[in-house]
Amino acid sequence: MTVILNQSFTGISIGAVLLLIALGLTLTFGQMGVINMAHGEFIMAGAYTTYVLQKSISSAGLSLLVALPLAFLVAGAMGALLEWLLIRRLYTRPLDTLLVTWGVSLMLQQLARDIFGAPNVQTHAPDLLIGNVSVAGVTLANNRLFILGLALLCVLGLTLILRLTSLGRRIRAVVQNRDLAEVSGIATERVDRTTFFIGSGLAGVAGVALTLVGPIGPTMGTNYIVDAFLVVVVGGIGQLKGSVITAFGLGVLQSVLEYSTTVSVAKVVVLVAIVAFLQWRPQGLYTLRTRSLA
Amino acid sequence: MSGLSISRRGLLAGVSALGASAALSACGAKTGSDTSSGAGAKADTSGDTVKVGLLNSLSGTMAISEVTVHNALLLAVKEINAAGGVLGKKLKPISQDGASDWPTFAEKAQTLITDDKVVATFGCWTSASRKAVKPVFERSKSLLFYPVQYEGLEQSPYIFYTGATTNQQIVPALDYLKKQGLTKLYLVGSDYVFPRTANKEIRAYAKANGMDVVGEDYAPLGSTEFSTIVNKVKDAGADAVFNTLNGDSNVAFFKEYKSAGLTAKSLPVLSVSIAEEEVKSIGTQYLEGQLTAWNYYQTTPGAANEKFVKAYQAAYGKDKPTSDPMEAAYISVYLWKEMVEKAGSFDVAKVKAASDGITFDAPEGKVTVDGATQHVYKTARIGKVGSDGLIEEVWNSGKPIKPDPYLKGYSWASGLS
Numbered sequence: 240m241t242v243i244l245n246q247s248f249t250g251i252s253i254g255a256v257l258l259l260i261a262l263g264l265t266l267t268f269g270q271m272g273v274i275n276m277a278h279g280e281f282i283m284a285g286a287y288t289t290y291v292l293q294k295s296i297s298s299a300g301l302s303l304l305v306a307l308p309l310a311f312l313v314a315g316a317m318g319a320l321l322e323w324l325l326i327r328r329l330y331t332r333p334l335d336t337l338l339v340t341w342g343v344s345l346m347l348q349q350l351a352r353d354i355f356g357a358p359n360v361q362t363h364a365p366d367l368l369i370g371n372v373s374v375a376g377v378t379l380a381n382n383r384l385f386i387l388g389l390a391l392l393c394v395l396g397l398t399l400i401l402r403l404t405s406l407g408r409r410i411r412a413v414v415q416n417r418d419l420a421e422v423s424g425i426a427t428e429r430v431d432r433t434t435f436f437i438g439s440g441l442a443g444v445a446g447v448a449l450t451l452v453g454p455i456g457p458t459m460g461t462n463y464i465v466d467a468f469l470v471v472v473v474g475g476i477g478q479l480k481g482s483v484i485t486a487f488g489l490g491v492l493q494s495v496l497e498y499s500t501t502v503s504v505a506k507v508v509v510l511v512a513i514v515a516f517l518q519w520r521p522q523g524l525y526t527l528r529t530r531s532l533a
Numbered sequence: 534m535s536g537l538s539i540s541r542r543g544l545l546a547g548v549s550a551l552g553a554s555a556a557l558s559a560c561g562a563k564t565g566s567d568t569s570s571g572a573g574a575k576a577d578t579s580g581d582t583v584k585v586g587l588l589n590s591l592s593g594t595m596a597i598s599e600v601t602v603h604n605a606l607l608l609a610v611k612e613i614n615a616a617g618g619v620l621g622k623k624l625k626p627i628s629q630d631g632a633s634d635w636p637t638f639a640e641k642a643q644t645l646i647t648d649d650k651v652v653a654t655f656g657c658w659t660s661a662s663r664k665a666v667k668p669v670f671e672r673s674k675s676l677l678f679y680p681v682q683y684e685g686l687e688q689s690p691y692i693f694y695t696g697a698t699t700n701q702q703i704v705p706a707l708d709y710l711k712k713q714g715l716t717k718l719y720l721v722g723s724d725y726v727f728p729r730t731a732n733k734e735i736r737a738y739a740k741a742n743g744m745d746v747v748g749e750d751y752a753p754l755g756s757t758e759f760s761t762i763v764n765k766v767k768d769a770g771a772d773a774v775f776n777t778l779n780g781d782s783n784v785a786f787f788k789e790y791k792s793a794g795l796t797a798k799s800l801p802v803l804s805v806s807i808a809e810e811e812v813k814s815i816g817t818q819y820l821e822g823q824l825t826a827w828n829y830y831q832t833t834p835g836a837a838n839e840k841f842v843k844a845y846q847a848a849y850g851k852d853k854p855t856s857d858p859m860e861a862a863y864i865s866v867y868l869w870k871e872m873v874e875k876a877g878s879f880d881v882a883k884v885k886a887a888s889d890g891i892t893f894d895a896p897e898g899k900v901t902v903d904g905a906t907q908h909v910y911k912t913a914r915i916g917k918v919g920s921d922g923l924i925e926e927v928w929n930s931g932k933p934i935k936p937d938p939y940l941k942g943y944s945w946a947s948g949l950s
Binding site: 242245246249252253256348349352356357358359361362363364369370371378380381382383451452453454455456457458459463493494497498502503506 | 592593594597600601724751752753755756757758760761762765768781784785791792793813816818
């Protein structure tokens with residue numbers, strides 16, 4: 240029983256990491272249809288922001304708190320710049336976007352290598368986030384709880400923005416029917432850039448969270464990007480709800496399978512399950528009902 | 534047995550190279566004729582300088598470790614040049630990036646040999662990359678100096694192994710664990726040739742020595758999700774973890790390990806791929822008190838080591854640590870120099886013939902080349918990670934151990950090769 244509970248928590252915490260990364264992709268890939276291969280490098284930018292901050296703010300806890308909004312701004316600005324320089328010229332050519340952003344991803348990795356060096360760097364986690372708490376025999380790692388909380392907070396924030404603000408309304412309008420939104424007087428280009436800013440910024444926040452669990456290096460983003468795309472595709476393009484359910488579902492499935500088999504077998508089973516699922520429901524868990532023909 | 538498999542492998546590689554050059558008939562006659570004739574590339578020794586190849590991953594998941602080896606190689610080349618070179622010729626290092634990708638390693642090795650006409654090549658880290666370039670060096674009859682500890686069971690006539698083989702690292706590490714009464718082992722490794730082979734050897738050793746392997750898990754190279762593996766380790770009732778993870782994965786593994794409440798006291802981890810540079814990038818707070826098995830530490834006493842550490846830090850930064858693979862890379866260039874000077878020639882056959890008994894006063898202590906196996910006599914050292922991020926030696930084998938890549942001297946290993 241303890242094993243099952245332990246593995247469920249492990250799965251949920253894996254899901255939280257996936258969710259944090261997939262949230263930004265849900266916006267950029269899901270809502271705008273841009274396959275942004277450089278999303279992983281925005282994660283990296285967020286992680287390096289934490290690293291740089293820790294050089295000037297010695298308190299690990301404080302620097303982590305400052306890093307969260309700062310990483311959002313840094314990664315968001317990089318995303319907006321990328322959108323303005325390249326992606327907006329390629330909106331109707333998804334395959335070209337894929338290649339271009341992949342190239343950008345490689346360039347950003349090399350840039351990080353030139354600035355920070357090829358070896359990984361380390362940040363100090365606040366003492367509070369290093370230990371764990373035991374609840375009914377289940378070990379809950381503090382850093383994982385923190386990431387889970389952060390992921391849920393981001394989902395909540397994003398939902399509120401999309402539901403309640405005028406920006407959110409504009410974003411939804413553009414997603415549902417770009418042409419109609421445009422003739423209604425919405426500056427779709429500016430909405431696109433803002434959406435990209437938020438989506439990339441969320442990747443930066445994910446990067447800060449990842450400094451607590453994984454390596455910080457030029458290629459760290461590539462470790463997660465494929466899984467994050469899977470979450471978005473299975474969840475249903477552009478559906479927050481779908482991404483949340485899928486991230487936690489895949490996390491739990493992966494960790495339960497992994498416990499009884501091996502990492503590789505679990506990965507294979509999960510991938511096969513995803514392919515089978517998409518055969519049955521190519522549109523993903525949830526779909527957007529829209530009258531646009533696209 | 535091994536001779537047969539080598540020639541078959543060489544043949545296969547030759548055939549595939551032929552196929553490739555036939556398919557790409559427009560790709561230039563030079564490469565085509567060099568690889569298909571099988572006669573090997575001629576190293577160019579005509580000028581005042583000779584080229585040496587440095588083949589390391591300067592990008593990708595392995596760059597964290599391999600860049601430091603590349604630095605150490607450059608340092609040795611620079612020192613040798615400053616002291617007058619080899620046989621009166623200066624060395625010109627040609628660096629190629631293997632990019633943590635095994636086919637790229639093979640391709641770059643071929644470039645070094647056929648296009649740059651290097652007299653010898655130094656580098657590679659993972660066994661997968663070594664296995665990828667092995668047929669290239671054998672086909673071209675060119676020399677590779679490989680500076681990293683590895684799983685043994687290999688003896689290519691065109692590779693000199695200056696890192697430890699199994700009986701100079703893993704076997705002494707197991708002896709040490711047994712002596713400490715840590716007999717129930719959990720094996721965690723990256724999923725490729727070194728950990729798989731090493732763990733096979735560990736299982737054989739355990740069976741013969743009354744030790745238990747209570748679990749064995751592999752993570753894909755570059756994997757950063759270890760929560761489940763750590764849960765399994767925790768539940769298995771092991772006395773110690775034997776860690777053969779490589780590269781970035783170690784960071785995620787040790788962060789998870791600490792979060793799960795496991796410590797060096799409650800469940801020690803003995804790692805064979807974590808040296809000073811990795812300690813630094815994983816974070817001392819996650820590693821303090823954990824064990825490592827190597828042949829050299831930055832703290833190893835001796836004048837030769839003091840000189841090496843000083844020279845390295847002068848060249849690459851005061852806070853840069855030195856590590857075992859770096860040291861093995863550094864001495865590999867010197868050992869090659871000694872061989873060439875003894876042979877009086879850069880010719881590969883003559884260098885090989887001159888190799889037996891070559892000694893060098895290395896930072897790790899005196900090392901001697903064993904000509905029969907083309908490995909090096911090395912002292913095994915178990916270390917403990919200190920709070921300053923350096924590794925303190927807690928045990929050593931007393932004297933250099935004779936290399937035994939096929940573990941012929943160990944009865945328990947009879948079924949392995």
